[in-house]
Amino acid sequence: MFFDMNTMDRTASIRQYDVCIAGSGPAGITLARVLAKEGKSVAILEGGGLEYSENSQNLYQARNTGANIWDAASACRLRYFGGTSNHWTGRCSFFDAIDFQQRDYFGMPGWPAGSREEIFKHFKAACAIVDLPKNAFKVSHKYQWQGPNYRYSDVSLSPPTRFASKYLDELKSSEKIDVFINANLTDIQLFEGLDAVKALEITNYKGGVFYFSAKNYVLALGAIENARLLLNSDKQIRGGVGNQYDMVGRCFMEHFNVNYGRFVIEDKAMWKEGSIELNPTDNLMQKMHIGNAVLKFHLNYQAPEYGKLPELKKAAREFVCRSETLTELTRKMVDIDCSGDGVITSLIEQSPNLKSRIILDTEKDQFGLRRVILNWNINDADNRTIRVLGREVAKEMARTKVARVHLKDYILDDKIKIGEYGHHCHQMGTTRMSENPKFGVVDKNQRVHGIHNLFTAGSSVFPTGGGCNPTLTIVMMSLRLGKHIASVTPL
Numbered sequence: 001m002f003f004d005m006n007t008m009d010r011t012a013s014i015r016q017y018d019v020c021i022a023g024s025g026p027a028g029i030t031l032a033r034v035l036a037k038e039g040k041s042v043a044i045l046e047g048g049g050l051e052y053s054e055n056s057q058n059l060y061q062a063r064n065t066g067a068n069i070w071d072a073a074s075a076c077r078l079r080y081f082g083g084t085s086n087h088w089t090g091r092c093s094f095f096d097a098i099d100f101q102q103r104d105y106f107g108m109p110g111w112p113a114g115s116r117e118e119i120f121k122h123f124k125a126a127c128a129i130v131d132l133p134k135n136a137f138k139v140s141h142k143y144q145w146q147g148p149n150y151r152y153s154d155v156s157l158s159p160p161t162r163f164a165s166k167y168l169d170e171l172k173s174s175e176k177i178d179v180f181i182n183a184n185l186t187d188i189q190l191f192e193g194l195d196a197v198k199a200l201e202i203t204n205y206k207g208g209v210f211y212f213s214a215k216n217y218v219l220a221l222g223a224i225e226n227a228r229l230l231l232n233s234d235k236q237i238r239g240g241v242g243n244q245y246d247m248v249g250r251c252f253m254e255h256f257n258v259n260y261g262r263f264v265i266e267d268k269a270m271w272k273e274g275s276i277e278l279n280p281t282d283n284l285m286q287k288m289h290i291g292n293a294v295l296k297f298h299l300n301y302q303a304p305e306y307g308k309l310p311e312l313k314k315a316a317r318e319f320v321c322r323s324e325t326l327t328e329l330t331r332k333m334v335d336i337d338c339s340g341d342g343v344i345t346s347l348i349e350q351s352p353n354l355k356s357r358i359i360l361d362t363e364k365d366q367f368g369l370r371r372v373i374l375n376w377n378i379n380d381a382d383n384r385t386i387r388v389l390g391r392e393v394a395k396e397m398a399r400t401k402v403a404r405v406h407l408k409d410y411i412l413d414d415k416i417k418i419g420e421y422g423h424h425c426h427q428m429g430t431t432r433m434s435e436n437p438k439f440g441v442v443d444k445n446q447r448v449h450g451i452h453n454l455f456t457a458g459s460s461v462f463p464t465g466g467g468c469n470p471t472l473t474i475v476m477m478s479l480r481l482g483k484h485i486a487s488v489t490p491l
């Protein structure tokens with residue numbers, strides 16, 4: 001069944017569900033479908049409508065401190081049915097075995113034992129959900145990479161799957177699932193013992209307030225909002241729900257997109273198949289104490305124009321780039337890219353860092369919830385990962401005579417500040433998994449420590465972020481979470 005909370009009678013009685021899920025992105029929708037298949041009754045509570053609206057999107061407005069170059073907290077996410085999958089790009093990848101190992105140099109515990117095996121049980125089903133082709137991740141390269149420190153990345157492309165258009169009809173006609181739109185989660189109410197959720201407070205845009213109760217509850221609101229709702233729900237517990245060790249919102253992680261510089265190809269056979277993507281090997285990561293990553297070598301890059309007077313800038317750039325001597329001379333003063341250059345971009349793992357965190361602002365939204373301040377903090381371990389990856393790949397390319405790499409000065413010299421830490425809109429870590437509640441918010445089954453019927457879903461639970469796009473893993477973990485919740489929800 002399908003309900004619009006904006007038109008719902010305030011006195012309407014709401015049935016009790018087996019599971020209430022707040023949020024209808026890839027995590028929430030995947031979870032609801034598994035639970036329904038397992039015979040459970042489910043309410044999906046989605047804060048937005050079926051389309052984008054300023055009203056809903058405005059609730060995501062946040063302040064950024066720390067290293068942001070643009071408004072990561074407000075700009076990345078979409079707040080309506082289907083969530084951020086309404087504009088994701090569809091690049092799919094997965095965590096490597098080493099990502100699940102304890103890496104002491106990160107200074108925080110990693111994934112709980114056994115996570116990898118449990119998550120990857122759902123690999124095939126997750127690939128089908130995001131419509132990956134049958135031969136996904138089986139691309140063979142004609143040219144074999146020779147180096148000990150890098151290997152080809154495992155990547156496949158989803159069409160990209162829009163969860164709203166793919167699954168709305170199925171959800172609407174499901175006998176087990178009720179979908180509520182314009183249903184904003186505004187508070188989590190606990191029983192007196194403070195160890196279980198009693199109800200979710202849901203508010204529509206007309207000020208109507210409703211209470212949903214269930215045997216189990218899941219927050220699937222994305223990494224920033226999962227933390228925000230737990231922190232805001234502090235009427236009964238100081239500091240918010242699940243925050244007894246001040247861990248909610250900490251260890252916010254993104255994937256860095258740092259510009260490494262340019263390259264000129266040498267071994268033409270290597271580049272016949274076009275641009276290439278490389279991951280560091282376990283050997284390099286362990287030896288150098290660095291995180292995982294993808295370094296993308298784009299061939300024939302089209303230099304973009306930013307800011308004012310783009311046409312004039314384009315003409316000046318084209319003039320300079322026509323002559324090699326003029327290009328070299330200009331680059332001594334300003335670092336310009338020319339169309340046709342090879343350019344190296346990246347997706348780099350950030351270490352879990354207690355200072356990189358979400359806290360609440362004093363400013364409130366229309367429902368009285370305090371807004372978010374995102375302090376994206378980047379530490380020495382991160383800078384080390386960024387620089388080592390660049391220096392080592394340049395050496396390896398030179399040694400194998402595949403390309404000549406011209407690295408940016410901030411990669412070569414530790415004393416020069418890294419200019420721009422781009423990001424990928426991969427928000428992770430704010431309700432991280434840890435068996436020990438001192439280092440995390442949820443246990444290995446994604447259950448909030450201390451609250452026996454509350455779970456969080458999505459990349460907020462990732463204790464480390466790997467060198468891969470997160471959504472395929474979010475889907476695998478939601479399938480796993482659905483099976484787990486079904487097994488602990490009595491009929």
Ligand SMILES: Cc1cc2nc3c(=O)[nH]c(=O)nc-3n(C[C@H](O)[C@H](O)[C@H](O)COP(=O)(O)OP(=O)(O)OC[C@H]3O[C@@H](n4cnc5c(N)ncnc54)[C@H](O)[C@@H]3O)c2cc1C
Pocket residue numbers: 022023024025026027028045046047048075076077078079080081082083084085087088089090091092093183184185186220221222223225229424425426457458459469470471472474
């Ligand atoms: C431009 C862009 C490109 C991307 N490309 C890729 C890619 O190529 N590959 C990849 O793996 N990932 C990509 N991502 C990331 C991907 O979109 C996310 O990993 C994914 O959408 C997360 O799913 P989710 O369900 O956890 O959260 P979301 O998709 O963010 O869904 C959260 C849901 O919660 C709802 N909600 C929020 N607050 C409330 C509330 N208080 N009450 C009720 N409902 C609420 C929202 O409306 C939304 O429907 C991209 C992201 C962006 C922005």
